[in-house]
Amino acid sequence: MLTIEGVHTYYGNSHVLQGVTFNVPAGKSVALLGRNGVGKTTTIHSISGLTPAKRGEIRFLGKTITGKTPHEIARTGIGLVPQGRRVFPSLTIRENLTMAARSQTQDAPPDWDLDKVYTLFPVLKEREKNMGNQLSGGQQQMLAIGRALMTNPQLILMDEPSEGLAPSVVSQVGDIIHGLKKSGLSILLVEQNFHLACGVADEVLIMSKGQIVWSGSPKELLDNNEIQHQYLGI
Numbered sequence: 199m200l201t202i203e204g205v206h207t208y209y210g211n212s213h214v215l216q217g218v219t220f221n222v223p224a225g226k227s228v229a230l231l232g233r234n235g236v237g238k239t240t241t242i243h244s245i246s247g248l249t250p251a252k253r254g255e256i257r258f259l260g261k262t263i264t265g266k267t268p269h270e271i272a273r274t275g276i277g278l279v280p281q282g283r284r285v286f287p288s289l290t291i292r293e294n295l296t297m298a299a300r301s302q303t304q305d306a307p308p309d310w311d312l313d314k315v316y317t318l319f320p321v322l323k324e325r326e327k328n329m330g331n332q333l334s335g336g337q338q339q340m341l342a343i344g345r346a347l348m349t350n351p352q353l354i355l356m357d358e359p360s361e362g363l364a365p366s367v368v369s370q371v372g373d374i375i376h377g378l379k380k381s382g383l384s385i386l387l388v389e390q391n392f393h394l395a396c397g398v399a400d401e402v403l404i405m406s407k408g409q410i411v412w413s414g415s416p417k418e419l420l421d422n423n424e425i426q427h428q429y430l431g432i
């Protein structure tokens with residue numbers, strides 16, 4: 199579904215992604231792990247066009263998306279749940295959601311609409327007139343996920359959804375990700391929370407210094423103390 203091949207991305211002269219290659223198969227969830235600053239967010243931003251790749255190719259559903267604008271890439275069916283949620287603080291919950299609404303094709307009714315997002319996250323319905331900045335961290339995360347779903351994506355990119363959340367809320371986020379997977383969405387998840395990532399992923403990738411240095415199943419990683427220690431500091 200998503201293919202990343204030999205991607206190199208820079209910030210000015212700083213060569214951050216140094217030949218990143220991996221796939222996200224349709225209907226699967228892939229977790230991208232690694233220490234701080236190795237290039238995980240830059241990978242997400244290269245896919246979504248926010249920090250375009252300088253070399254290499256990114257294909258989605260068989261079409262090249264490298265070189266397209268973030269808006270064009272979103273319209274191909276890639277939803278982004280950004281690091282830090284990026285909820286609009288001075289818009290209501292409802293406005294945060296409806297401003298993202300987009301149907302997949304002009305003729306077909308959208309899979310995700312306000313009602314369906316409210317069914318998934320009833321607390322957002324209860325608080326729909328509240329401003330974005332009046333939500334707890336967990337509720338803001340639900341809003342960020344709901345906003346991405348309103349674009350009717352086929353693939354969702356999630357950048358550290360557990361960041362700054364209490365452990366009970368982190369397990370709720372894990373349940374939400376499981377639910378999204380069940381609904382047929384493909385997921386690329388960047389996480390610092392090793393156990394959350396291993397609990398929801400079909401495949402785990404480890405990044406170090408701008409390259410993928412290990413890949414395997416969550417079980418293979420859980421059984422491999424050396425890799426955990428070397429690349430994740432566990």
Ligand SMILES: Nc1ncnc2c1ncn2[C@@H]1O[C@H](COP(=O)(O)OP(=O)(O)OP(=O)(O)O)[C@@H](O)[C@H]1O
Pocket residue numbers: 209212214232233234235236237238239240241
């Ligand atoms: N806007 C920017 N300008 C310059 N350098 C940047 C910028 N954003 C990130 N970097 C640098 O690029 C490298 C990779 O950063 P990136 O945010 O992709 O890492 P990460 O693996 O997501 O880390 P974290 O877990 O801390 O978010 C780091 O050295 C970082 O300092």
